[in-house]
Amino acid sequence: MSKKLSKAYEPQNFEPTVYQLWEQGKVFATPKSFSTNKVSAETPEGAKEEQKLSDRQRLSNFQNDHHFSILMPPLNANGNMHIGHSLAVSLQDILCRWKRSNGVPTSYIPGLDHAGLETWVVFERKLNEQGKSRFDYDRDTLYKMTWDFVEEHKSNIELQMRASGIGADWDSQFYTLDANIRDQVYETFHKMWQDGLIYRGERIVNYSTKYQTGYADIEVDYKEEKGFLWDVAYDIKGTDQKIVVSTTRPETILGDTAVAVSPEDSRYRDLIGASAIVPLVGREIPIIADEYADPTYGTGAVKITPAHDPNDFEVGNRHDLPRITVIGYDGLMTPEAGQDFAGLTVEKARQKILKDLENEGRIVEKRKIVHTVGYDYKSGLPIQPLLKEQWFINMRPLAKRAIEVIKSGRIKFYPESKATVLCNYLENLRDWNLSRQIPWGIPIPAYRSEEGEWIFNANTDQAQIEQGGIVYYRDEDVFDTWFSSGQLPICVMPDGYTPISVMETGGDILFPWVSRMIMLSLYMTDEVPFDEVYLHGMVLDEKGQKMSKSKGNVVNPMETVAKYGSDALRMGLVASRSAGQSQAFGTDKVVAGRNLCNKLWNMSRLTINLVGENYIRYDGFATDKERGSGKVALNEPIEHWIVAKCLMTKINIDKLLDEYRFAEAAEVLYGLIWGDVADWFLESEKMYENNDLLAWVLEYVLKLAHPFIPFATEAIWQVLPWTDGILASEKWNEKDFIIARASVAEISTIGFERLQDFIIETRRILNDLPKGKYKLLYGQDELLKTNEKLIQKLSHVHEISFTDAILEGRRKEILPIVVEGREAWLEVPANVKEDYLSGVRTRLSILEQEIAGLERRLINPNYVDKAPKELVKETEKTLSEKKSMAEKLCSYLGEG
RNA sequence: GGGUCGCUAGCUCAGUUGGCUAGAGCAUCUCGUUUACACCGAGAGGGUCGGGGGUUCGAGUCCCUCGCGACCCACCA
Numbered sequence: 001m002s003k004k005l006s007k008a009y010e011p012q013n014f015e016p017t018v019y020q021l022w023e024q025g026k027v028f029a030t031p032k033s034f035s036t037n038k039v040s041a042e043t044p045e046g047a048k049e050e051q052k053l054s055d056r057q058r059l060s061n062f063q064n065d066h067h068f069s070i071l072m073p074p075l076n077a078n079g080n081m082h083i084g085h086s087l088a089v090s091l092q093d094i095l096c097r098w099k100r101s102n103g104v105p106t107s108y109i110p111g112l113d114h115a116g117l118e119t120w121v122v123f124e125r126k127l128n129e130q131g132k133s134r135f136d137y138d139r140d141t142l143y144k145m146t147w148d149f150v151e152e153h154k155s156n157i158e159l160q161m162r163a164s165g166i167g168a169d170w171d172s173q174f175y176t177l178d179a180n181i182r183d184q185v186y187e188t189f190h191k192m193w194q195d196g197l198i199y200r201g202e203r204i205v206n207y208s209t210k211y212q213t214g215y216a217d218i219e220v221d222y223k224e225e226k227g228f229l230w231d232v233a234y235d236i237k238g239t240d241q242k243i244v245v246s247t248t249r250p251e252t253i254l255g256d257t258a259v260a261v262s263p264e265d266s267r268y269r270d271l272i273g274a275s276a277i278v279p280l281v282g283r284e285i286p287i288i289a290d291e292y293a294d295p296t297y298g299t300g301a302v303k304i305t306p307a308h309d310p311n312d313f314e315v316g317n318r319h320d321l322p323r324i325t326v327i328g329y330d331g332l333m334t335p336e337a338g339q340d341f342a343g344l345t346v347e348k349a350r351q352k353i354l355k356d357l358e359n360e361g362r363i364v365e366k367r368k369i370v371h372t373v374g375y376d377y378k379s380g381l382p383i384q385p386l387l388k389e390q391w392f393i394n395m396r397p398l399a400k401r402a403i404e405v406i407k408s409g410r411i412k413f414y415p416e417s418k419a420t421v422l423c424n425y426l427e428n429l430r431d432w433n434l435s436r437q438i439p440w441g442i443p444i445p446a447y448r449s450e451e452g453e454w455i456f457n458a459n460t461d462q463a464q465i466e467q468g469g470i471v472y473y474r475d476e477d478v479f480d481t482w483f484s485s486g487q488l489p490i491c492v493m494p495d496g497y498t499p500i501s502v503m504e505t506g507g508d509i510l511f512p513w514v515s516r517m518i519m520l521s522l523y524m525t526d527e528v529p530f531d532e533v534y535l536h537g538m539v540l541d542e543k544g545q546k547m548s549k550s551k552g553n554v555v556n557p558m559e560t561v562a563k564y565g566s567d568a569l570r571m572g573l574v575a576s577r578s579a580g581q582s583q584a585f586g587t588d589k590v591v592a593g594r595n596l597c598n599k600l601w602n603m604s605r606l607t608i609n610l611v612g613e614n615y616i617r618y619d620g621f622a623t624d625k626e627r628g629s630g631k632v633a634l635n636e637p638i639e640h641w642i643v644a645k646c647l648m649t650k651i652n653i654d655k656l657l658d659e660y661r662f663a664e665a666a667e668v669l670y671g672l673i674w675g676d677v678a679d680w681f682l683e684s685e686k687m688y689e690n691n692d693l694l695a696w697v698l699e700y701v702l703k704l705a706h707p708f709i710p711f712a713t714e715a716i717w718q719v720l721p722w723t724d725g726i727l728a729s730e731k732w733n734e735k736d737f738i739i740a741r742a743s744v745a746e747i748s749t750i751g752f753e754r755l756q757d758f759i760i761e762t763r764r765i766l767n768d769l770p771k772g773k774y775k776l777l778y779g780q781d782e783l784l785k786t787n788e789k790l791i792q793k794l795s796h797v798h799e800i801s802f803t804d805a806i807l808e809g810r811r812k813e814i815l816p817i818v819v820e821g822r823e824a825w826l827e828v829p830a831n832v833k834e835d836y837l838s839g840v841r842t843r844l845s846i847l848e849q850e851i852a853g854l855e856r857r858l859i860n861p862n863y864v865d866k867a868p869k870e871l872v873k874e875t876e877k878t879l880s881e882k883k884s885m886a887e888k889l890c891s892y893l894g895e896g
Numbered sequence: 897g898g899g900u901c902g903c904u905a906g907c908u909c910a911g912u913u914g915g916c917u918a919g920a921g922c923a924u925c926u927c928g929u930u931u932a933c934a935c936c937g938a939g940a941g942g943g944u945c946g947g948g949g950g951u952u953c954g955a956g957u958c959c960c961u962c963g964c965g966a967c968c969c970a971c972c973a
Contacts, residue, residue, distance in 0.1 A: 008935065222970085229973080246973060260973095294972065302973050311971045371972075385971095421900055425969070511969090537901095544908090544966090575921075576909040580901075582966080584908060588922050595935045606932035655912095664910065667920060682932080760939095767927065767939045796930070796938080850917070862953035871915060878916060 009601035011565025074111035209331030246298025441478030486516030489529035542586035640748035773798035779823035
């Protein structure tokens, strides 16, 4: 080997330069013009060739799509890639590279997320570490500081994306705070405002006292917990009667403004309209009748705290009850809670009130219960339901339309079941709180006058504006990030690339993101945002457990890339994974991926070695007349076979990827590379040295493998002396395909498979024999005769020769190789023959059972009548083959 | 309470509309250094497809039922 290629593939030595090559070559740029390069039957030459093909051979694998587009779920501009991101972008990139290679105009749009609260939390922590707080600055200053902070870190994630081999259109990269996105968000907000879908109102919102902001429903983590249900006795005014209510949150008693009972509940009928006295506080509150009170739960009487419970809030609205806020936004009790309680934490207040109630003898019962408690998804602290005036979207009309579209099947889901899941979710969707009380995000374009009148205005860089002589003040809040990211499909895709072909993302953001994209897109454009949705599951650790920092089982993808290579990580992630399913991930799979890269590398070294440094590349595929004219020509059975394998594998992979069966596609590819090309074809070509075919097969395999193993295949492509250009921008040429296919002689491919069977059996026998040099003899067998040398090479027999003697296994030192249709023997020492024959006996008895089974099936008239004719024929054929095989075995045993 | 998914070889998983002997990778065992690769080659062992019932000529696949596991949703105070 003249060129010094290392024995092992070393990804670190190639990945950065390969990526540079791609980027400089602009191979991932979104094509502007839409001339599909379909050759197919439209060219006269192609048509002629195509006509020769049977239906089975016809190429159906070239995509007819007008375009292919993917929107990358934006990555946190301030964060690091985690293993889930790696999986996502791997799948996306496989699809894009594959489509691109099939000549489909492809647009893969990458993006970065300002990541609202996520980033704000990080920034605020940094601020606090410097001894500052958010209250030291005005909102615009905080926004600018956070912006600069993110800018400093952006390049980090951008490098990680490139290290992952993502072939995205970097020139079209977006950032979720870009002006066009903001404009879109404002337009949508304005339209909703005008359509009456947006309203501002005081509602109970899920409030994070840790981060001082309201949340959407979806940001609350509910956990089932053991807790207590206290029964507390309230006095009834003017009597010595008491009414006993049940509560899990006694501290909210301080904010009670009513006690509700069911109108159906005979126990309390007489008390309706009476007044109860709030314990410790002494406030007089009405006893009201409301359906909300469940007579079967607790005591059947429930305290109503409209300011701290969404249900109570509703009850309060129905009965016009006052709202008394006793827990503040800081998570501490308010002055309204009374002097004894003001300033206490919720937990302390609860302890105190329980003690006080106990002292007064008001706690009638304390029961252990299991109930669900809402937690802040970010801080892990309890969420407080608090009264707050916020912007809400009335989701019902939006959800209704989305449900219709999903049920119509217009958007296809992988896995299919997620469509049902999504519809269930949408059917129960409640109004969406858009306001976040943090400085980092897209400001809400609403201004308020002193009188409390709200107007829309998109110039949110002004803290206050004047209109008609009235001064309006900007809402200090920003949008929920899902509101803006839900609109990405309608504002970041290049012209001609919508709807997005497939939305590939994690199953965990089906509700927060996918559902919103559908709803908002339908609302704004009357069109679906994407044709298909592919949801991947979670990447679990080796033991199948969720990865988490606290468990310490988190895999850092960049470390894996550094150690095993980017391709190895990609193959490892894709292997054994199906849509929607969470899957364990471990080093084993990555190692397998790395080994495949290495295999490919060495296959290439061998090929270069065989064809020579100065090989001049073949000029297309030879038709029958063109043999020997610098074109690829097929001579040996294995050469026909390998070409057929290559062609079939591509068709197969196309089909699998079309259905998003990534793991199966990878497996099929693995089988072709390792099993067919390396183990059989290359071994054989050491003898035949059909250089043009060697080069053709290697290039073919590289092209086919490229979406899965982009770096290694490109690195090899660049190393090959006879190729030029960039593999990532190579396209399959349909015309060549047709000619290649026409050149394959079916007889030869079948012939090779027979040969394979024989070689495998010979190897098996040799493996069982004691070490030694064995001689293979064959009789009147054309296949063996014409492939004598190949058999010797591949089966590792020491000698091979024809014999016209009638052997039939009579002699003790002759051992028959029992393969259907073959006449061959091994010369062996007499003592080993007996061992082999006992194995033959076992095989015979298995064979006899199989024959009996097949015969039974064929005797059954139901089977013969009802099963498809082809299948019956097949069964008959199998039976006769097995019978003749059994006869042969019998004869050997009889004679031996 | 409602919903979704899963249970196939020691492990991780394939198995499309029911149809030849249920597959792959890893792991295990045996043999091997044949001029690309030990990140290798040749071979072997290993499964009553979670249990039970049903439909069918035929079930891992369809239906019913039970069991186990994972996850999601929901305002039982």
